Amino acid sequence: MVWHDVGKISLDEVPDPAVRGPEDAVVRITASAICGTDLHFVRGTMPGMEPGTVLGHEAVGIVEETGPNVRNFVPGDRVVIPSTIGCGRCSYCRAGYYAQCDVANPNGPSAGTSFYGGPRSTGPFDGLQAEYARVPYAHTNLVAIPPGVTDEQALMVSDILPTAWFGARLAEVGTGDTVAVLGAGPVGQLAVLSARIQGAGRVFVVDGHADRLETARLQNAETVDFNAEDPVEAVRDFTGGIGADRVIDAVGVDAESPASGPAAEAITREDRREFEREQAQAAPRTGQDGAQWRPGDAPGEALRWAVDMVAKAGTIGIVGVYPPHYTSFPLGLAMNRNLTVKAGNCNHRRYVPGLLSRIAKGGADPTTILTQQARLPGVIEAYEAFDRREPGWTKVALEVSG
Numbered sequence: 345m346v347w348h349d350v351g352k353i354s355l356d357e358v359p360d361p362a363v364r365g366p367e368d369a370v371v372r373i374t375a376s377a378i379c380g381t382d383l384h385f386v387r388g389t390m391p392g393m394e395p396g397t398v399l400g401h402e403a404v405g406i407v408e409e410t411g412p413n414v415r416n417f418v419p420g421d422r423v424v425i426p427s428t429i430g431c432g433r434c435s436y437c438r439a440g441y442y443a444q445c446d447v448a449n450p451n452g453p454s455a456g457t458s459f460y461g462g463p464r465s466t467g468p469f470d471g472l473q474a475e476y477a478r479v480p481y482a483h484t485n486l487v488a489i490p491p492g493v494t495d496e497q498a499l500m501v502s503d504i505l506p507t508a509w510f511g512a513r514l515a516e517v518g519t520g521d522t523v524a525v526l527g528a529g530p531v532g533q534l535a536v537l538s539a540r541i542q543g544a545g546r547v548f549v550v551d552g553h554a555d556r557l558e559t560a561r562l563q564n565a566e567t568v569d570f571n572a573e574d575p576v577e578a579v580r581d582f583t584g585g586i587g588a589d590r591v592i593d594a595v596g597v598d599a600e601s602p603a604s605g606p607a608a609e610a611i612t613r614e615d616r617r618e619f620e621r622e623q624a625q626a627a628p629r630t631g632q633d634g635a636q637w638r639p640g641d642a643p644g645e646a647l648r649w650a651v652d653m654v655a656k657a658g659t660i661g662i663v664g665v666y667p668p669h670y671t672s673f674p675l676g677l678a679m680n681r682n683l684t685v686k687a688g689n690c691n692h693r694r695y696v697p698g699l700l701s702r703i704a705k706g707g708a709d710p711t712t713i714l715t716q717q718a719r720l721p722g723v724i725e726a727y728e729a730f731d732r733r734e735p736g737w738t739k740v741a742l743e744v745s746g
């Protein structure tokens with residue numbers, strides 16, 4: 345699956361990747377998936393992609409070939425590939441901050457997170473929506489799948505379950521906490537699961553899509569439809585006026601404004617102007633084609649709601665993605681309410697082994713949110729349906745081979 349331009353992706357024949365260095369491995373991908381982050385690249389809200397980059401940063405597969413310095417894997421091993429790339433040897437990787445590795449990003453130690461199938465500033469590294477992929481520093485960037493864990497379960501541990509888990513950690517979820525999750529996409533759904541495991545007493549979920557809210561309710565989350573009620577007022581009302589102790593932003597830069605209901609009616613002309621300013625900053629050029637690849641019309645809305653609905657002295661964990669040049673955040677309100685705000689790209693590798701063993705023991709099943717299976721030839725249609733958030737298209741796994 346290759347990115348050519350905003351609004352333009354296609355399934356192409358590309359040269360097979362090869363082991364280039366002693367720490368590389370090549371993996372034959374058996375299953376991959378489409379992430380909300382991939383949508384930002386096609387919509388134009390995460391700029392800087394290099395034409396020709398293979399997309400995708402979620403995959404499981406079988407090790408095909410290893411370089412001489414990869415001693416913990418041999419061809420034939422069943423593995424999951426964590427989305428972000430770390431070297432395994434720098435001080436950041438050793439401290440578990442794989443997403444801030446000093447070595448993996450060819451743009452230098454200050455360039456930030458490296459991951460598969462991302463913009464120029466992240467490598468770029470070819471992605472995992474392909475038949476084969478090259479994995480650098482494979483000793484660190486491959487994790488063996490324990491017996492009893494299915495490919496589908498492991499696929500959810502490549503990116504979205506660790507991200508959701510990390511989001512709940514950033515939000516400092518603890519025993520008894522009331523947690524509000526903004527966004528009921530795949531990351532938001534698994535943030536509900538993660539918050540529960542980390543001790544949450546009550547979990548609210550805010551979204552505007554009925555089918556996604558219903559999936560969250562099936563996990564016993566308390567649902568709030570922002571197109572029917574004001575989400576900030578609803579969360580405050582349901583919590584005795586206090587708000588949520590912890591809020592997780594699982595929306596990101598493609599946030600939408602409410603289309604109906606009291607929250608829509610409360611939007612002023614100044615708010616609209618602010619949304620437009622944020623949109624122009626987030627996505628100078630979009631891939632929009634009618635209803636397809638439409639960027640969110642209110643990039644800062646989820647963050648504003650987060651700051652408004654969290655209790656005084658509460659914590660916000662931001663895992664929704666915002667591009668590096670994006671600057672809009674209600675800092676004054678956050679400061680005056682004594683909030684703690686933590687954000688970041690997930691340090692996937694830090695959480696993958698623990699989450700796999702939890703799944704192996706029956707302590708969590710992330711596949712309850714998997715709604716669609718597509719074969720690689722049907723990947724464009726799957727991208728389009730996931731982009732339009734069609735009912736029943738919450739998380740799409742791509743069967744590649746095997």
Ligand SMILES: NC(=O)c1ccc[n+]([C@@H]2O[C@H](COP(=O)([O-])OP(=O)(O)OC[C@H]3O[C@@H](n4cnc5c(N)ncnc54)[C@H](O)[C@@H]3O)[C@@H](O)[C@H]2O)c1
Nearest residue numbers: 380381507527529530531595596599600663664665689690
């Ligand atoms: N930090 C990381 O390491 C990391 C890793 C994976 C994904 N992400 C990011 O997490 C976010 C979610 O990913 P996903 O795969 O679940 O994407 P998604 O696009 O399927 O989900 C986003 C959800 O947010 C909802 N939404 C839109 N506007 C909203 C608003 N104002 N308030 C509440 N909900 C709103 C949408 O209806 C949708 O259901 C994306 O920004 C993605 O890039 C981050």
Ligand SMILES: [Zn+2]
Nearest residue numbers: 379380381503
């Ligand atoms: Zn992702």
Ligand SMILES: [Zn+2]
Nearest residue numbers: 431434437445
């Ligand atoms: Zn490193």
